[in-house]
Amino acid sequence: MTPYPHLLEPLDLGHTTLRNRVIMGSMHTGMEDRARHLPELAAYFAERAKGGVALSVTGGYAPNWHGWLLPFGSLMTSARLADKHRIVTDAVHEHGGKIALQLLHAGRYGYHPFKRGASTRKSPITPFGSPKAMSTKEVGRTVDDFAASAVLARRAGYDGVEIMGSEGYLINQMLTARTNDRTDRWGGSAEKRMRFPVEIVERIREAVGDDFIVMYRMSLLDLVDDAQSWDETVELAKRVETAGVSIINTGIGWHEARIPTIVTSVPRGAFSWVTGKLRPEVSVPVVASNRINTPEIAEEIIASGQADLVSMARPLLSDPYFVLKAAEGRADEINTCIACNQACLDHTFQNQRATCMLNPRAGHETSLVLSPTRSAKRVAVVGAGPAGLAAAAELSGRGHTIELFEALPEVGGQFRLAMQIPGKEEFTETIRYFSRRLEINRVRVHLGTRASVADLAGFDEVVLATGVEPRRPVIPGVDHPSVVDYQEVIRGRVPVGRTVAVMGAGGIGFDVSEFLLHDCGESLEHWMRRWGVTDPALERGGLAVKVKAPPKRQVFLLQRKSTELGKGLGKTSGWVHRQTLKDSGVEMLKGVTYDRIDDDGLHITIATGKDSAESRLLSVETIVLCTGQESVRDLVEPLEATGVPVHVIGGADVAAELDAKRAIKQATELAARI
Numbered sequence: 001m002t003p004y005p006h007l008l009e010p011l012d013l014g015h016t017t018l019r020n021r022v023i024m025g026s027m028h029t030g031m032e033d034r035a036r037h038l039p040e041l042a043a044y045f046a047e048r049a050k051g052g053v054a055l056s057v058t059g060g061y062a063p064n065w066h067g068w069l070l071p072f073g074s075l076m077t078s079a080r081l082a083d084k085h086r087i088v089t090d091a092v093h094e095h096g097g098k099i100a101l102q103l104l105h106a107g108r109y110g111y112h113p114f115k116r117g118a119s120t121r122k123s124p125i126t127p128f129g130s131p132k133a134m135s136t137k138e139v140g141r142t143v144d145d146f147a148a149s150a151v152l153a154r155r156a157g158y159d160g161v162e163i164m165g166s167e168g169y170l171i172n173q174m175l176t177a178r179t180n181d182r183t184d185r186w187g188g189s190a191e192k193r194m195r196f197p198v199e200i201v202e203r204i205r206e207a208v209g210d211d212f213i214v215m216y217r218m219s220l221l222d223l224v225d226d227a228q229s230w231d232e233t234v235e236l237a238k239r240v241e242t243a244g245v246s247i248i249n250t251g252i253g254w255h256e257a258r259i260p261t262i263v264t265s266v267p268r269g270a271f272s273w274v275t276g277k278l279r280p281e282v283s284v285p286v287v288a289s290n291r292i293n294t295p296e297i298a299e300e301i302i303a304s305g306q307a308d309l310v311s312m313a314r315p316l317l318s319d320p321y322f323v324l325k326a327a328e329g330r331a332d333e334i335n336t337c338i339a340c341n342q343a344c345l346d347h348t349f350q351n352q353r354a355t356c357m358l359n360p361r362a363g364h365e366t367s368l369v370l371s372p373t374r375s376a377k378r379v380a381v382v383g384a385g386p387a388g389l390a391a392a393a394e395l396s397g398r399g400h401t402i403e404l405f406e407a408l409p410e411v412g413g414q415f416r417l418a419m420q421i422p423g424k425e426e427f428t429e430t431i432r433y434f435s436r437r438l439e440i441n442r443v444r445v446h447l448g449t450r451a452s453v454a455d456l457a458g459f460d461e462v463v464l465a466t467g468v469e470p471r472r473p474v475i476p477g478v479d480h481p482s483v484v485d486y487q488e489v490i491r492g493r494v495p496v497g498r499t500v501a502v503m504g505a506g507g508i509g510f511d512v513s514e515f516l517l518h519d520c521g522e523s524l525e526h527w528m529r530r531w532g533v534t535d536p537a538l539e540r541g542g543l544a545v546k547v548k549a550p551p552k553r554q555v556f557l558l559q560r561k562s563t564e565l566g567k568g569l570g571k572t573s574g575w576v577h578r579q580t581l582k583d584s585g586v587e588m589l590k591g592v593t594y595d596r597i598d599d600d601g602l603h604i605t606i607a608t609g610k611d612s613a614e615s616r617l618l619s620v621e622t623i624v625l626c627t628g629q630e631s632v633r634d635l636v637e638p639l640e641a642t643g644v645p646v647h648v649i650g651g652a653d654v655a656a657e658l659d660a661k662r663a664i665k666q667a668t669e670l671a672a673r674i
């Protein structure tokens with residue numbers, strides 16, 4: 001008996017059956033925009049279908065060019081284009097999966113000057129000024145365009161379409177008074193504002209017939225001001241049901257909302273309660289989404305009656321075989337999504353192809369291939385941080401004989417530090433995943449062993465993933481007893497006072513500040529209060545006043561650069577870290593010169609203008625160094641002198657960009673080559 005009976009149960013949609021309850025949610029990968037990338041998109045979706053996903057949803061395709069996300073972005077507007085998609089739909093069907101094309105009109109979120117909106121109101125997060133407001137006729141034509149695109153999707157072999165009605169895109173913009181100030185038949189009252197999505201669904205259903213999946217992604221929690229009320233949301237759900245949708249999917253938060261909805265620190269399954277609130281109001285199946293990343297949480301959501309299906313996107317990037325592994329009782333082998341966003345959403349927003357920090361093959365299925373080796377070698381891997389773990393797992397997976405040496409008593413490296421940071425508890429899953437792979441692949445792991453040149457004699461090749469050590473800056477008084485480094489602090493090896501200066505405001509300075517302010521394991525209720533999220537039946541859009549948690553310490557975060565602190569953090573997660581520290585009263589100081597450290601504290605000079613500065617004493621009990629890293633490379637030269645091929649990867653290679661995304665990618669690419 002499987003522990004996931006509800007998750008794995010097929011779902012009868014009348015004209016067709018989904019083989020289980022897992023939907024791969026829409027995510028723009030960058031492979032949608034050019035027809036020449038469709039073979040790669042096909043390989044990407046084929047792998048997820050092979051891994052057991054019931055229904056995948058493509059990234060967004062605009063029904064007309066005014067609805068582009070990006071200039072010359074993905075469109076579904078001609079039979080010629082549609083026919084090129086056959087390669088994608090055939091590939092998915094070959095593995096027993098189904099696939100729907102997402103129809104997305106970006107509205108005022110379009111990154112181009114030709115965008116159209118419900119009104120001329122400008123998006124606070126998008127360049128190129130205000131959108132042009134659609135004329136009454138143009139709105140009608142856009143409804144036609146949605147229907148025409150759905151017909152083309154059917155022609156392309158898709159099993160259905162998803163209408164993107166959430167996240168603040170055009171349909172959402174038409175639905176709320178926040179963005180729709182129209183006085184024609186498409187605006188003026190909640191009822192009239194609903195007309196646009198309802199007509200889209202009606203027209204699509206009419207055009208595609210009954211035997212085609214029409215999913216509607218509905219914003220259940222807008223998380224912005226002047227949003228829909230809960231009554232309006234329920235009314236819309238009923239109307240789109242009557243208009244002919246097969247499934248209602250959940251969308252949470254407009255992109256411009258200032259509440260995190262998907263980053264690591266959002267508790268698992270944080271929004272399934274809203275889907276559960278809608279479910280009794282409609283009779284079509286509903287889908288829960290956001291931060292669902294394990295089969296346990298997915299099963300619980302369905303078993304408890306909150307939803308009929310779950311949507312996961314990023315967790316299927318990190319592990320395309322998620323469903324299969326769960327079904328075969330191998331859930332402990334799942335490469336669990338840690339919601340870091342570093343290589344998926346951050347890439348999308350930087351116009352790069354989306355992939356996955358933990359699985360660099362995602363989106364590169366045809367070019368990064370890890371096939372069994374034909375000449376097995378004995379390879380030593382030194383260092384069991386992310387780079388070493390990935391190298392050992394992938395090399396052994398290909399059939400090489402691997403021995404892994406780690407100086408500390410446990411594997412994990414920097415990830416073992418990261419998992420101690422409040423809101424980053426997920427990193428423990430990655431250590432579990434790699435540990436299990438090493439076990440399955442029979443990697444000999446030497447813990448507590450600082451490998452010497454003699455230990456490494458006799459191997460065919462050596463991979464050095466010896467990582468980094470914290471940089472100790474040259475500052476008068478840096479040896480004062482109040483000065484500690486971040487590793488000692490996170491490992492709990494040194495006492496930390498109630499007033500602290502964190503020196504260095506990179507990713508680690510931010511993490512350490514959070515570590516000093518709050519505890520791990522925050523409950524959903526606490527998280528909701530802290531960010532001001534409430535029941536949308538109580539407040540429009542689910543927005544409440546934030547209840548700030550009292551911080552454990554007074555923290556100053558400092559950097560020498562004169563740029564805003566946290567500028568180098570991830571595009572989709574950096575603002576959450578900045579806001580968290582702000583809400584915890586952290587004083588962030590830029591343009592700082594560190595003068596000296598003594599019994600009184602940290603003496604600094606702060607640039608206040610081009611030629612002006614002021615001196616300040618921070619009377620802190622503890623100063624934590626988060627001042628970057630130095631590579632640990634002491635084995636490189638002596639090993640090279642022995643003539644053995646040496647590969648240096650991860651932080652040991654480039655400390656300045658100590659970065660797990662690069663480390664794991666480098667390790668995986670190396671593993672594919674040896």
Ligand code: NAP
Pocket residue numbers: 471472473474503504505506507508509510511558559560561568569570577626627628629656657658659660
């Ligand atoms: P980092 O991003 O390079 O930041 C180092 C900080 O130390 C900077 O603020 C730098 O700013 C300062 N610094 C450098 N040399 C100094 C010196 N000699 N004296 C005083 N200050 C000095 O490094 P990190 O914080 O160690 O993070 C490393 C990497 O880990 C990141 O790049 C990221 O890839 C990863 N990471 C990311 C996150 C995240 O995104 N949330 C979290 C943890 C780790 P000034 O030179 O302006 O003072």
